[in-house]
Amino acid sequence: MMTVVNSQAAAAQSISNRPHPVDLIPMGGIVTVRDRLLELQAQGRTVMRLESGDPSFDIAPHVREAIEKALRDGHTHYTAGAGIPGLRKAIFEKLRTVNRIAIKDANHVLVTNGAMHALYITFRALCSDGEEVIVPDPTWTETADNVRLAGGVAVGCRTTAQTGYKMTAAAVEPLITPRTRAIVLNTPHNPTGAVLDRQTLTDLLELAHRHNLMIVSDEAYEHVIYDGLEHVSIGSLPGAEGRVISIYSYSKSYAMSGLRVGYVACDDDLLMERMAKLTRCTINGVNSATQYGAIAALTGPQDFTVEMNRVYQHRRDLLLKGLERLTFLKPFKPDGAFYVWAAIDPAWEGIEGKRDGWAMTHWLLDTFGVGSAPGEVFGAAGAGHVRFAFSCATDHIERAVAAFERM
Ligand SMILES: Cc1ncc(COP(=O)(O)O)c(C=O)c1O
The missing domain is CATH 3.40.640.10 (Type I PLP-dependent aspartate aminotransferase-like (Major domain))
Structure with missing residues (x-):
């Protein structure tokens, strides 16, 4: 038994001693947010799934x-x-x-x-x-x-x-x-x-x-x-x-x-x-x-794609209107894709002294039950930003906006 444990430890060490390109990439930041959302959902909280970009629509x-x-x-x-x-x-x-x-x-x-x-x-x-x-x-x-x-x-x-x-x-x-x-x-x-x-x-x-x-x-x-x-x-x-x-x-x-x-x-x-x-x-x-x-x-017919685009534009406008009410976020109006990228106002008081995208993501989740993705996962220029995805069902966006309005 002892020899097996030792040989496993030696093998693990021989792998970890060598640099490997896969170790340069993280496990994925948005996954962390998704896991927390699912945890809150399991606890009976209503959560709005604006954290990742998966179209809500069925296939044609x-x-x-x-x-x-x-x-x-x-x-x-x-x-x-x-x-x-x-x-x-x-x-x-x-x-x-x-x-x-x-x-x-x-x-x-x-x-x-x-x-x-x-x-x-x-x-x-x-x-x-x-x-x-x-x-x-x-x-x-x-x-x-x-x-x-x-x-x-x-x-x-x-x-x-x-x-x-x-x-x-x-x-x-x-x-x-x-x-x-x-x-x-x-x-x-x-x-x-x-x-x-x-x-x-x-x-x-x-x-x-x-x-x-x-x-x-x-x-x-x-x-x-x-x-x-x-x-x-x-x-x-x-x-x-x-x-x-x-x-x-x-x-x-x-x-x-x-x-x-x-x-x-x-x-x-x-x-x-x-x-x-x-x-x-x-x-x-x-x-x-x-x-x-x-x-x-x-x-085949392309009307499904055209219709999805119409709905996305409606969702974009709805979400922007809601976000513009929040004084601590400065949203950027997107011309395409289904994300709103927002800069965190330096005057935001933060949580426990932290004012970065991660702090904002957790705060939005805890305060409104709204998912987002911290800007930091998108590169150095993403620091101090959050991303909202409006590919989720329209009612998630409506409920997120209603929660922002109650602020
Ligand atoms: C910019 C960009 N490129 C590529 C992809 C990958 O798309 P898929 O692998 O689902 O075709 C995504 C998915 O979110 C994306 O945002």
Whole structure:
């Protein structure tokens, strides 16, 4: 018995003595908040789930039917690792007609386990040890984490409310070093809701050309955009060929978050080959039945997506109105995505001397039963902020606003 214990301890020590890239990334801050929310809920408290971005909507009936039919038809076996041909073709057509990206052919499209997996294989394909990738700061946490998992260094480009949280070429250029490989753009942006316009994207593409860098364009929220604004894909701009890796998700556009499907498109043959190898050795293809649902989602009626967007805009306006009543938060009006990013007023008295995003998140939970995410988990520029997600059911937002009004 003694020898077993000793050998276990020795093994644990030999693992912990060696640096490992996975140890560089945290377990996930929002998970901590979610656990507390669930704990409060179990104690009988009413809690409003504004902490994470999971669409409250059901999937469209034609998507459900396509998945059920795929199961009835026996499509329950391994598929081509890069995606079934019908889906790759449908994505290729969508990229060509909706995003206006002139990708070479359907072989330059890869079906992934959500945009998360697309980011993982992208950075693994792009980075060697210590190479740098410029990411927005604040950023969706997992973007920077996936750069680190690939052995790369995520270099934050600080954005502020004064410039509408837009990552511009002028802000990015001073961060470029001989080790920089790529610039990550995320429009519409999580967590701020900023949307990059055509000119900003044109300038960033020109910068990438000048420094021979790749652009990684995370467009997971391409359909969640307000006030009639246009979503522009940087891959559609002149000169984008071979320089842009475009990433999309079904999670937000079609409320298919749990079905785990996304895709990545790129004209660079070597990168595509690397990403195909990584897909084979990580997931070996997305769930077969889901892929049939994904064809139906892209080729069928788009009214569900349009309707969700209308509801999101209504929720955004409702939540903003409620937050504007709170003197200790300064919310930023999002042009897209389903988050309100809010700065904590320095005059807020805090809890136990703490005035950071974590303190605010806990205070909002205890005082109003309202979930949020602390800005600190989104990077250095997130300090002193909180993020509210309005992807939850409208009645959660109505009840949160009613609680704020009673303040
Ligand atoms: C900016 C951004 N990119 C990518 C994703 C990943 O989406 P999924 O893996 O569900 O497709 C998310 C999810 O919240 C996100 O906010």
